[in-house]
Amino acid sequence: MKFQRMKDVCFGATVAALVMSAAPAAYAKVANMDIPVMFNNIKIVVDGEELRTDKEPFIYEGTTYLPVRAVGEAVGKTVTWDAPSKTVILGETEQKELEKEPEQPEETASDNDSRLGKLSRKPSTNVNNMKIQCTGVRESAGYTDGIEVDFKFTNNSDLEQTVWLDSLQVNNKDMEGSLYTRVLGDRSKTDRLTIRDSDLKRAGIDKIYNISVVFRVYNNGIGDTVTTNEMIMNFN
Known part of the structure; x- marks a missing residue:
């Protein structure tokens, strides 16, 4: 189980470590292999704030590896x-340097055989002065195969608030998922929920007709927790 989790993050973590290294490096090996790594409850702190991710950092041969997406977006x-x-790719890209696939609307399937149809609307909810909005749903283009659901969290209070996933359903079936984020007062933050293949x-x-999520919002200053209304994403 630990090796499987490691495989999910190894590629992204390796790139993150290389990008953040001061010395030039190259990563060219193409292979699948099991390697012994050490999980030691490693914490990531960015500008004094602890960064929580669903991919745990690990140590391999004396080097600490971090999930590139979480760290990149945090900075x-x-x-x-x-x-x-x-x-x-971290930051802006030059279109001419990369072979680009035809662009598709963020929330629209690429063909009739895809699991996703067209997202009918992008739902939002507001509780405890925290606005949560779905900004797009698509097939994963990252390191974990599945469906990615993007959210924007806007904290309209002057106190830090914590948001985490309370429940997730696909086609009215309960599913596992993880999303945990902290938003400073009067700030906005984006985060992603991945539904694994x-x-x-x-x-x-095989075909996705609806995705529904419920979040819990915790006000770090007052100490109260409120459950949001159900956010339902329907696909035509």
């Missing part, structure tokens, strides 16, 4: 994955 860099060239297959889901 204000857009992180994208270019599948044809197998390239992780393995969970969808286990539930016998």
